[in-house]
Amino acid sequence: MEATTSIRFRNALVFLRHQLRSTYACRPRHQQQCRTNVNTTESPVRKNFSKDVMSKFINQGIGDMKNIAHPIPGLLETLEGRGFLGQFHGNRDEFTKLTNGEVIHIYAGADATASSLHIGHLMVLMPMIHAMLHGHRISLIIGIATARIGDPSGRLTERTGMKDRSLGERTFRHGTDITRQISSLLKSVINHARERGYDETKMGRRHITSNLQWHRNVGIIDFMQIVGHRARIGEMMLRKSVSERLKSDEGLSFSEFSYQLIQAMDYWHLFSNLGVRLQIGGSDQWGNITAGCDLINKLVNEAGWIDEQPTPSLIKNMAKPYGLTVPLLTTSTGEKFSKSTGAGNIWISANKTPPFSLYQYLLNRPDDIMEQWLKYFTLLPIDTINEIMVEQNEHPERRPAQKKLAYELIHLLHGPRIANRCVQTTATFFGQTDEPDGLKKRDAKLQLGLTKSDVEGISARPFWEPILRDDVIGSPLEKALVAGGVAPSNSQARTLLKSGAVSIGPHLRQVKLADEKILLTEEDLISEKILLIKIGKNKLHVMRLETEETIERARMERKNPEETLEGEDPKIGPKTPLQRRTLRRREKKAAVTAKRLKKGEEKKVSRNLEIEKLSGSIRGQATSQPEFNTLLRDALDRAEHKDSKPRIAVDRVEFTGIRMNKPKAK
Incomplete structure (x- = not known):
């Protein structure tokens, strides 16, 4: 009996998904029309279904949800037991029954405001991971589009750089980096879960995409027709993210005010096209999540064709959206972990935080x-x-x-x-x-003695502090402490040395300043370039000694370690057939371009020599064909090796001008 109910439940949801699907996301741009208003008596698929057809449709099953296995029960209990369950939008008992018997689709998003996620994002990623381990399908949405608007939630000021011309390029680049990071993270999570006793065959499917894929196809008129008519200013003003910003001195821009509507449209698109039933976000996203749930409920309730179906209550039951918030990870001072506060230096990416x-x-x-x-x-x-x-x-x-x-x-x-x-x-x-x-x-x-590989276990080379070699070798040790940022001044560096808390060198020998100064020597270095300094029991500082020629590049590496690490990685060859075909196509195009340029250069040189030959003939000093061929070869060699090959002296006829047209025959 439960299996029959499960099939009916899944396929009723598939039916609803096909009925409510937004046409703007699946039609070519030039064919798009504003047909997303479901308040019509005509179904986007059919006008009506007879009772027999509807019964056959539900009981037999269609679509990609027909053969999905049953999930592992207890998702909501797991999230609550681990402290992830904050506010919940919808009926918890109905949702518990739903997740225990059916595979549902869950989504969470992260705006592409930086090139990496930080440790605060794990508060949302971990519930998604638990949902995947319970057999549910998850979608992780990279907010390239919404990052260009700016989420006001949890902020007293507008994000910096929102008016820069490079905003679009920057968010697209960050979105690409985060997509790669999440893809790699999910692979690592699956391997980790397998070692912890989880069955990989029972894990749900994963999906990563960007909301730019559907927002770029929606014009302002379509957006207002879908969302604007169903939004109420009073409800939007009461939301916490808006009310707190309105009290601040800076106020709230219109783009930030409309952010909740754009995120609500994300939920509607994922609900109507992928069958997403639950959105998970931080507690500061409660207003944005409820805005999406309200939009879905209004669009479904306005669909008059649902009431004309044989089982309207069943269809509307499939259309109930849910929302869940998780507690925010805070610092010791109570601040939210974010890129601008507590988690600014605690990144998930190894390229930003070792x-x-x-x-x-x-x-x-x-x-x-x-x-x-x-x-x-x-x-x-x-x-x-x-x-x-x-x-x-x-x-x-x-x-x-x-x-x-x-x-x-x-x-x-x-x-x-x-x-x-x-x-x-x-x-x-x-x-x-x-x-x-x-x-x-x-x-x-x-x-x-420690080696370079031991030091690289701490962090990669770009994270080491670069200092000028001539400034510290043979000088007092406190000068190296100041240059490496260990101490702000020489007096504090001497105080630190007098306390005996400093250990240096490949043997981590403890140094203590007495009356005599401690000089830094070559024996204190690792691999002749690395200076390792340990302060106390749990602080390490790694410095690399550079020359005047390499110090600037080392400082640039220190400033942008992510770009440096990506540049130092060995090039990985194409793996898939598509990548190999693309590489061959690019190589062929480059070869054709080089051949065309070389041929053009040959034509240009030959033409100049023809002019010189014609000039010699006109002045009575005709150039023979062998001499001309020699001149041509020498000129081509000079064009190909301008700097490496010395020029060959050749007797030439000097001329000041020449007619480009051939002389008329007398």
């Missing part, structure tokens, strides 16, 4: 948030988390919760190899290890 830096950041989190963060950012069962917290309370000095959190999150984001490397590097530099003979291994490693 994994070892993220690992150390998580190791140094306070004890009072460990239980909640383990539930947020790991896939560990709740029982396992409770056991870790029991050990944490009994032996807080061992910091088992911090170590488990750091390892699991790095494993999830960057894979097991990098996670194990972070553990080994932490043991080498700080002596934090759970191995019985871990300290003996560390002492043996330091006695032999």
Whole structure:
């Protein structure tokens, strides 16, 4: 009985999806008309369905949802148990019954305002991951279009750069970077979940796209006809994102005011074209989420053709949208983690935040948030988390919760190899290890001396602080501390050295300033260019010594490490047949272009020599054919090797001018 109900439920949703599909997203631009208004007695598919046809349609099943397996029950209970369940739009009991018996489509979005997601975005990504592990289908929407409008939620001022001419190019580039990042992240998540006991065959499908794909095909008239007529100013003014900005000194621009309508149209498009039933976002997105739910409800209720169907209540039941918000991740001061506040230097991308830096950041989190963060950012069962917290309370000095959190999150984001490397590097530099003979291994490693590969375990070369070699070698050590940003002044650097908290060199020897100055020598360097300085128990500074010729480039690498790292990666050859065909087509085009340019250069040189030959004939000094061929070869050689090959001296006839037309025959 449940299987029959499941098939009927899925296929009624497919029917509704076909009926409500917006035509602007699937028709050529030149054929688009404003036919998205569903308030009509005519269905976009058929005028009406007879009772027999409708029964056959629902019971037999069509579309891509016919053979979808049943999900793993308990999605809402899982999210609530891990603390992700904030505000919920819709009937929770109906939604629980829906997700326990049916595979639904869920979406979440992230605006392309930066080239990477930060740790605050994990509060939305992790519920999507849990939904995927329960068998539901997820769509991650990159907001290239909405990033050009500017979301006012949680902000007292407008985003910078919203009026720049390069805004479109910048958001498109950022959207491409985030798409690659999420695609790589989902692959890592699947591997991580497989190692944690999840069955890959029961995981839901994944979908990544950008809202620019449908917004670029919607004109202002279509947008107003679809959304504008159904929006009420009073409701929009009451939303928190609008009311708080109106109280600020800067106020609210019209583009930011309309942001909630544009995001509402995103939900409508995904609902009517992909059958999306749930939107997940941060708690500051509540107004935008409810705006999308309201728009869908109004469009469905206005569809007169639904009431003419044999089962209108069943169809409208399939059209109920839901919304869910998750708590925001905040800093110690209570600020929201964002690119401009707490998470400005805690990025998911390894090109912006080295994994070892993220690992150390998580190791140094306070004890009072460990239980909640383990539930947020790991896939560990709740029982396992409770056991870790029991050990944490009994032996807080061992910091088992911090170590488990750091390892699991790095494993999830960057894979097991990098996670194990972070553990080994932490043991080498700080002596934090759970191995019985871990300290003996560390002492043996330091006695032999650290190498460049050990330092690269901390971070890649572009993240190292560049300093001028001639300024620090043979000079007092406090000068290197100031140049590398360890201390703001020489006096504070000397105070730091007097405390004995500084260790330097390949052996991490402790230095302590007494009456005599400590000079920096070549023996304190690693691989002749790297200066490693450890401050206290858990701070590391890596500097690279540069010459006057290389210091500027090193500073540019430090300023833009993401671009440098992408440029240093080895070129990966084409993998798919399409990529190989594209590469061959480009190579062929380049060869044809080069051949055409070379042929044009030959024609130009030959023509000039013809002019010189004609000039010699006119002046009574005719050039023979062998001499002309020699001149032609020499001229071609000079054109091809202008700088490398010396010019060959050739007797030429000087002339001041010549008629371009042939002389008339007498």
